[in-house]
Amino acid sequence: MDNEKILLVDDEERMRDMIKEYTSLEGYDIHEAADGVKALELFKQNKYSLIILDVMMPKIDGWSVCREIRKTSDVPIIMLTARGEEYDKLFGFELGVDDYMIxxxxxxxxxxxxxxxxxxxSSIDLEAKKENTVSFQGLVIEFDSRNTYVNGNIITLTPKEYSLLTFFANNPNRVFSREQLLNEVWDYDFIGDDRTVDTHIKMLRESIGEYRKFIVTVWGTGYKFEVGEKNEKHSS
Known part of the structure; x- marks a missing residue:
């Protein structure tokens, strides 16, 4: 953990100091930025394990910073915001935000x-990397390249959509509660927000088009990836 670099972006110095006080004790290497311009400069110069990004900032806001980062990187991003409306969360998730702190x-x-x-x-796709490609009818996942195809056409998934799909692909025909999905995909060891799971399920269904049929809602319980046997092609 000593080598884990964290980019902390917030225009409030008091907020940065508070976060830095807690995170530095865990051995993280904290890099600070007070605005979006500086954040993007640091991002281009360093490799980070995580970015903590405030929404409302001078020069360039957090949404724009996130959008720019996602053009080249799937580094995890936690957004800090005073706004907790459902629309704002959905907008952020569509940009590829991993989590929110209100x-x-x-x-x-x-x-x-x-x-x-x-x-x-750091542990994502360890099971999947035993295989190179899996397919469920016309839905194909290439683990080495992290590409996903629908009927031969490559589709764009947010990092969390990809993680959710990968988890389902590795655990077909099993029912998972929302709490279990939070624990397995988000890795929360505390009670999370069930709506986060529902939002990402909705987004993933829209992304995979006709193969949304594979993601079945089990009323009163959660979700399952209902498919036949997957076709696997192992790396040589």
């Missing part, structure tokens, strides 16, 4: 979510 928040909870996201990011 101000004011507990720094201990932020640290717990940071650890979970970094842990999940």
């Amino acid at each position: 101000k004011p928040f507990s720094p201990k909870e932020l640290l717990a979510r940071m650890k979970a996201i970094i842990r999940r990011s």
Whole structure:
């Protein structure tokens, strides 16, 4: 963990100091930026394990910074915002945000979510990497390239959509509650927001088009990826 670099972006110095106080004790290497321009400069110069990004900032806001980062990187991003409306969360998830913290928040909870996201990011696809490609009819996932295809056409998934699809692909025909999906895909070891799961399920269904039929809602329980046997092509 000593080598884990975190980019902390917030125009409030007091907020940065509070977060830095907690995270530095865990051995993280914290890089700070007070505006979006500086954040993008640091991002281009360094490789980060996680970015903590405030929404409302001078020069360039957090949404624009996130959009620019997502052009070249799937580094995990936690957004800090005073706005908790459902529309804002959906907008952020569509940009590829991994998680939200609504101000004011507990720094201990932020640290717990940071650890979970970094842990999940570092271990993602370990099972999948035993295989090169899996397919379910016309839905194809290439694990080495992280590309996903629908009927031969490559589609764009957010990092969390891809993680959710990969988890389902590795666990077909099993029912998972929303809490289990939070634990397995988001790696939360505390009670999360069920609506986060529902939002990402909706987004993933829209992304995979006709193969949305594979993601079945089990009323009163959760979801399952209902398919026949997957076709596997192992790496040589």
